[in-house]
Amino acid sequence: MDLNSSPNNTISVNSTFTSPSSADAKSTSRRPIALWPGMYHSPVTDALWEARSKIFERLLDPPKDAPPQSELLTKTPSESRTTILYNFSSDYILREQYRDPWNEVRIGKLLEDLDALAGTISVKHCSDNDFSTRPLLLVTAAVDKIVLKKPISVDIDLKIVGSVIWVGRSSIEIQLEVTQSSEEGSNASDVVALTANFIFVARDSKTGKAAPVNHLSPETEQEKVLYKEAEARNNLRKRKRGDAARREFDNGEANRLQTLLSEGRVFCDMPALADRNSILMRDTCLENAMICQPQQRNIHGRIFGGFLMHRAFELSFSTAYHFSGLVPYFLEVDHVDFLRPVDVGDFLRLKSCVLYTELQNSDQPLINIEVVAHVTRPELRSSEVTNTFHFTFTVRPEVKASNNGFRIRNVVPATEEEARRIIERMDAETSS
Template identity: 80%
Template sequence: MDLNCSSPKSIPVVSTFSSPFDRSPDSSSTKKPISLWPGMYHSPVTNALWEARSKIFERLLDPPKDAPPQSELLTRTPSQSRTSIFYNFSSDYILREQYRDPWNEVRIGKLLEDLDALAGTISVKHCSDDDSTTRPLLLVTAAVDKIVLKKAISVDIDLKIVASVIWVGTSSIEIQLEVIQSTNENSDVSDSVALTANFIFVARDSESGKAAAVNRLSPETEREKFLFEEAEARSKLRKKKRVGRREFDNEAKRLEGLLAEGRIFCDMPALADRDSILLRDTRLENALICQPQQRNIHGRIFGGFLMHRAFEIAFSTAYAFAGLVPCFLEVDHVDFLRPVDVGDFLRLTSCVLYTELENPDQPLINVEVVAHVTRPEIRSSEVSNTFYFSFTVRPEAKAKKNGFKIRKVVPATEEEARRILERMDADLLTQ
């Protein structure tokens, strides 16, 4: 076999990526092993963010031996961490094609990756003590509190994401991100916000793995103070949820009501309501081996990649369920319960938990995605992430299908009924 790349029949293949440390002043003298580079899967924005923060990232990957922890906490303002990224869609056709979906809008899954990458960069900015002799904190995504799409995001119009730290606890940080796209130069700024997101990061000591204190936050403007107070209230609510689920009135009756119709499906399927469907019949499943190209700077699987994959299967689940192209509305909540490592066998299981049919013009489809890290060698399977998405159907698609109707989802088991009630109650608590 001729392996000579100069042969006229050979097509040479070269890397389209460069190391995020290539621009480091001393990169030639301290070349990092490739196993310590961030993965090569990531979007152009993620690559740009990591390149912009290359000095911090290089210290994160190669801290001094026996480096002490940060000795004194600093006080920072939201403006010190505020960062924006710009998508030049109107003139950069290559970038535009990388983000285009079949409906000429921005791919939401890819945007979720960028949001996580930007939030991570901002958390690094806020927690850095600018001292190269101390060991850096390990910052991980703990949860996504909410991501709400306010309007469709076109892939033909320039886009900007602006984000900053809005709240800090003892060892946790909340970051708010706004995706801005203006179709009119004179339009109000609030009208230009296409999507909002709130990410929560937690800090861990890079050696012990225990919770570590983070730099304080001092909001300056009235809006910054308002956002801080709102985030403080959300933090208290999350703590209440961890203590125990709020008891709602008539819970036994609610469970029985949900299960009654499901029993008819199981016991007398010929007589079941044709406008309803069992929860288990809405399920889809996907599995993958987590590859090195998908890792973050800590060598674990990038949280944005997990959200991207979860969104794709949630979208597919809503599509198969509704029979029409779904329209994404929001990420209700995401929990990052345990890290996912390179080489892990990851199973994603999705289902439609429940539907809301009160508004016939915008029926809601609530989809749950659960990610399991599976270890066949030791017969182990652990939940690593839970994701909750809300979809509706595209108005233009619904208009073409006369008599379109979304079916009601009913549980067949008490465990399914409790999952539905818990999610409904969680939504009520956040309203």
């Protein structure tokens, strides 16, 4: 991605203590409280809301009986490219808002910021600058993959650059890169610390149906390459969805099922003889439950996708820590589909488990965590899956080195359904 962006598309982030609605209380034209749909804001979300407040005003109060956009525009990636700057080196309060116990950036908060930035970029691309037409609703449909390439220090300034790299009829892919200097000082070079690809879909704000989005015209050679790669990923996702609908386990996969289940049966039927270096999947589980509050909603009145990722990440981190007995180190989030929206007042349950471990590389053992988000309605006796997240962790090398008795167990399924989940996830990792 071209990291150069025009100054007017660069957003500097400052620490926040007061609510945005009170920050301009002395202004003659105080912004309506409706423009700040909740007080659950990271500094980045706050800055992004400020940057697109005019668009938000239009979204909240569109013209009555306004027609949809009549003619699609053609935009370039540079028109939506936006940069976020975290002034960690000079802003002590901002550092404290993002610091984790190991003096690095809290990944959960960063995931929330990435979703907010991707949403801003999608709004920029889809805007037609015509206040007489009704705006589109843009929602997070999927996260293709998020990969951490290096530790992110909370003491060095951080930058996120993002832009639209591909569009379909009603979908948009946004690529984000998090960069940080390799060392402190004016001569330090920026290196990519994290990459992420978000997919948004457009809906007509009146009918709720899929709506066409502005076209994209890549200009540079790199932009053209990114467009082709994103188009290939989109075609692959479509094929995978079709394959999943038709999939049946063949004899080879049936044998894999039986192999995975063999040790689990020993645990269930002869626990005294079970392998002490293994553990049942069900014994690695943790769970959180919450009522979704108005403070966590977005401008459309629904729960932030970034908030869900934030909570899912922190549960997965706790699960990996509880399982391994050592401080985990995050590596990546695999593809996430947002299957259904989560509304204010929903009873949300997040259930996690260690799906499987990979122990071939003793220097970097892998812990694969699955987190499933359910919207539960006790009065209807129903529960629906809204998201399934897959996080991959290892353990911090410095912590591992200081623990000579370090050992990560093998995780085994006790049921056929658990074995199928493991096989499907392993196959997805292999094909990605």
